[in-house]
Amino acid sequence: MSENRRFLLVRRPQGEPVENDFRIETSPVPAPPLGGIVIRNRFVSLDPAQRGWMDDAESYMPPIALGDPVRATTVGVVHASDNPDFAVGQWVMGLNALEDYSVAMPGGFTMAIDVDAVPSPSNYLSALGAVGLTAYFGLVEVAKPQPGETLLVSGAAGAVGSAVGQIGKIMGCRVVGIAGGEEKCRRLIEDYGFDAAVDYKGKDHEALVAAIAEAAPDGANMVFENVGGAVMEAEVFNLAMHARIVLCGLIAEYNSEEKIGIRNLWQILARRGVLHGFLIADYADRFAEGGAQMAKWLSEGRLRADEDVQEGLENAYAAFMRLFSGANTGKLVLKIA
Amino acid sequence: MSENRRFLLVRRPQGEPVENDFRIETSPVPAPPLGGIVIRNRFVSLDPAQRGWMDDAESYMPPIALGDPVRATTVGVVHASDNPDFAVGQWVMGLNALEDYSVAMPGGFTMAIDVDAVPSPSNYLSALGAVGLTAYFGLVEVAKPQPGETLLVSGAAGAVGSAVGQIGKIMGCRVVGIAGGEEKCRRLIEDYGFDAAVDYKGKDHEALVAAIAEAAPDGANMVFENVGGAVMEAEVFNLAMHARIVLCGLIAEYNSEEKIGIRNLWQILARRGVLHGFLIADYADRFAEGGAQMAKWLSEGRLRADEDVQEGLENAYAAFMRLFSGANTGKLVLKIA
Incomplete structure (x- = not known):
């Protein structure tokens, strides 16, 4: 794929979001900035909090700017790298956006993940996310x-x-x-x-x-x-x-x-x-501790982490709305590659 | 005085209390029960919490029963005693009622107070209450x-x-x-x-x-x-x-x-x-500690405890309503003797 499809917020929803509040735009795949990486997103987390970020209201995070892709936690693979700590092919997760490719700088929320420790990389968006x-x-x-x-x-x-x-x-x-x-x-x-x-x-x-x-x-x-x-x-x-x-x-x-x-x-x-x-x-400095405990319970079969995996970036709006219709059963995830 | 005037709740207020929700009834001065005392109330505390006790709703205290006098914290003097720890003439405070004379049993909220430590016995209903x-x-x-x-x-x-x-x-x-x-x-x-x-x-x-x-x-x-x-x-x-x-x-x-x-x-x-x-x-076991600190600040002039002292049991309704009209300045107290 040589293009980057991005799910943009183009209008602030009034009440329940409608399809025209968003637009999918295609742009070239970006190149990594100095010291940064480009991530090929594979799984995108869909969460109620994203609805709050669409409002023009001060909260614990700034609103998503109109014309920007919808902010989302993603799991993906390093596609291109200008950073020696992140090799191409390394699995990573981070706070990126609902788009095929995201640019990320190390030092933010971006971190390497070990996908062999879990049944599916998407588990990093559910039980370990x-x-x-x-x-x-x-x-x-x-x-x-x-x-x-x-x-x-x-x-x-x-x-x-x-x-x-x-x-x-x-x-x-x-x-x-x-x-x-x-x-x-x-x-x-x-x-x-x-x-x-x-x-x-x-x-x-x-x-x-x-x-x-x-x-x-x-x-x-x-x-x-x-x-x-x-x-x-x-x-x-x-x-x-x-x-x-x-x-x-x-x-x-x-x-x-x-x-x-x-x-x-x-x-x-x-x-x-x-x-x-x-x-x-507020618990960011203890994520590793919490993730290890959750992984242990998961592997012991004491914890069940259901996921509702929808497919295709082109279905982002319909998938997101499952959060509010009560249709989703388990953590809602959009698989985009 | 050989009679006991009592300010009874006779109807549950709908919204703001009206005068007919209450009635003043006169009965004989009670005698102390076995091991108990009779208090001649002098000062009665009027508090917003009393309004809540008038509703028929479970709360942290049972509702005031219809026909009972309005529950209130009072400061008074032991009038008759069947308890060796409480001599006639001793100043006491406790959770009693809006009435001239209250029957109390030691072991509840009733306790002896030292009125010489404060400018007025009513301070036990304000800064030390x-x-x-x-x-x-x-x-x-x-x-x-x-x-x-x-x-x-x-x-x-x-x-x-x-x-x-x-x-x-x-x-x-x-x-x-x-x-x-x-x-x-x-x-x-x-x-x-x-x-x-x-x-x-x-x-x-x-x-x-x-x-x-x-x-x-x-x-x-x-x-x-x-x-x-x-x-x-x-x-x-x-x-x-x-x-x-x-x-x-x-x-x-x-x-x-x-x-x-x-x-x-x-x-x-x-x-x-x-x-x-x-x-x-919830802090009942630490009242002595808190009271001592408040008395110290009061005596050092670092704390000012204004009281709005109204007079006469017959004026109980009008005095109580000062809480809701915003008329009272400082702790509302009814002096009844």
């Missing part, structure tokens, strides 16, 4: 589970949620997952070993609060929050005293122009809960 | 101020808020208070030594966010939250990275049937803030 490490550090280091405690996980059938629940089981907790639909709830129990699953679909507020209370009769000592909004409110009505809430994601809000938040903060006060805003970037 | 100790432990132990940090206090001219701000100054912080009206803001600066004051009145969301940003240009490292709702949302848009939020009270919500909460939880996520639900009851 931001998703797996988010689950690991968010649960182990922020929530600090104790054996016998009850852990409530929202978005439980998603990539982060399913890993959180499984790690909770490894650490001796009672794990209750919240997910949308019977099939997802079945997977929580049968595929991931959760103790109980609550289907939020078709339930109003009272019914959802009651269903969680039934699944977690002593209340939740920990909540791992991926969703926000109505689901989070129902969880917060089920806190045990001194509960820890890991605020990891708010996918219910990412496409809504009116932000929702929660109305029952007073429950956090009454239960003396602690809510921690959590981003995996 | 729940208000002062809430400010002390919430700021010192939960927020853990570091010199040079910025502390944002809502409800800053209130009893808790003004103490929090003064302790923040003692600990070397830049202290910004939010209060309603010019006069309160003047008091924050002139009476309590705050570095800056923001008047929330007459400001829409954007204007309030901007006014806080101007007063706290590096963002708030700590937020001591007494108010909730729109004020809290504006604060949360002004968090510094890794800010600590002490969720101490939500007075904006106590009289609203629709709870408000905050809509910008995502800001806490992006800033990796930590929000702590806080109730002073």
Whole structure:
């Protein structure tokens, strides 16, 4: 391939992204800059966080500039190199973009990876990537589970949620997952070993609060929050005293122009809960440690890391939208070569 | 006086309490039970928390039963005793009720106090009471101020808020208070030594966010939250990275049937803030320590504890409502004898 297809953001989405917010543009394959490399991307991570980067809002990262390719973590192979530490053919991962070829400078997020240690190079985007490490550090280091405690996980059938629940089981907790639909709830129990699953679909507020209370009769000592909004409110009505809430994601809000938040903060006060805003970037200096633990659990068969691998850069928009339709089962990855 | 006037809750308030939610009833002065005492209450604490106890909602304390007197912390004198540790005439404080005479059993919250150590016995309801100790432990132990940090206090001219701000100054912080009206803001600066004051009145969301940003240009490292709702949302848009939020009270919500909460939880996520639900009851075993520190600052003139002393049990309703009209300046106390 002598051309570089790039999936550009050309308009800021209003609410749910539409196809015309993006455009695929073809340009020549770049050459490595002084001391840099060019990566042939093979697998591209598709994540809810990318939706946030498309808004013109200050956050933990600058917005994606209009006309730039959509920022993404990728796994690929060094295609051309001006750096002696990165030989052509070396597998690497890094924060690049949704494009065939990315230019990267060593010293940033770019790092060499050992693809022989895992079943698929894409595992570096799931169990050993931001998703797996988010689950690991968010649960182990922020929530600090104790054996016998009850852990409530929202978005439980998603990539982060399913890993959180499984790690909770490894650490001796009672794990209750919240997910949308019977099939997802079945997977929580049968595929991931959760103790109980609550289907939020078709339930109003009272019914959802009651269903969680039934699944977690002593209340939740920990909540791992991926969703926000109505689901989070129902969880917060089920806190045990001194509960820890890991605020990891708010996918219910990412496409809504009116932000929702929660109305029952007073429950956090009454239960003396602690809510921690959590981003995996703060644990960057411990990624190797977390990745090694996840690889060990994976190789021991104690952890299952499902991936939803879609194919083709030309299908980037449709694949990305699977995040919001609830269609994806497991970590969403786009294989582009 | 040979009768016991009692201020009863006879109907659960819908939103803002009205006079007919209460009734003053007269009954005989009780006799001490076996091993117990009867207290002649002199000063009664009036607090926003009492409004919460009037709702039929599980919280950190059971609701006040209909027909019971309104639960309150009181300071008084032992009137009759069947307990050798509590002589008649001894000053005591405890969690009793809004009534002339309360029956109390040692071993609960009831404790002897030394009124000679303070200018007025009512100080045990302000600087040395729940208000002062809430400010002390919430700021010192939960927020853990570091010199040079910025502390944002809502409800800053209130009893808790003004103490929090003064302790923040003692600990070397830049202290910004939010209060309603010019006069309160003047008091924050002139009476309590705050570095800056923001008047929330007459400001829409954007204007309030901007006014806080101007007063706290590096963002708030700590937020001591007494108010909730729109004020809290504006604060949360002004968090510094890794800010600590002490969720101490939500007075904006106590009289609203629709709870408000905050809509910008995502800001806490992006800033990796930590929000702590806080109730002073968790520090009961350290009250002596906190009280001694507050008494020391008070006696050194480093801390000013204003009290709004209203008079007469017959004025209980009107006095209580001063909490919500913003009329009270300093800790609200009802002197009933």
